[in-house]
Amino acid sequence: MDNAKKCLENTTIENSRYRDPKYVRMACGTAYSGVLVGLDGYLLLKGIHDTKGKKKLRKSIEFYQENIAKLDKKMLDYLIDTYKILIKC
Numbered sequence: 001m002d003n004a005k006k007c008l009e010n011t012t013i014e015n016s017r018y019r020d021p022k023y024v025r026m027a028c029g030t031a032y033s034g035v036l037v038g039l040d041g042y043l044l045l046k047g048i049h050d051t052k053g054k055k056k057l058r059k060s061i062e063f064y065q066e067n068i069a070k071l072d073k074k075m076l077d078y079l080i081d082t083y084k085i086l087i088k089c
Contacts, residue, residue: 004030007023008023029086036059
C-alpha cells in the first residue's frame with residue numbers, strides 16, 4: 001500500500017482530484033496487487049493453494065472469491081468491494 005501511495009505522489013491535486021489518471025491507475029493496480037498478495041498468504045495459512053501448481057502466476061478473481069466465500073463471508077464482501085473500487089480506476 002505504501003507503493004500505491006508513492007505512485008500518487010507523482011501527480012498534483014486540483015479541486016480535490018488527482019490531475020493525472022495514469023498515476024491513479026498505477027496506484028490502483030499496485031494496491032490491488034497488494035491485496036492479492038495478502039489473500040495468497042491468508043489462503044496458504046488456511047491450507048488452500050492453487051491446485052495447478054502455478055505458484056508464481058496470479059490466480060483469477062473467481063479463485064479468490066470461491067475460496068474466501070468458504071472461509072469468511074464478511075471478508076468476501078470486502079474483497080468484492082475492493083475489486084470494484086480498484087479495478088474500475
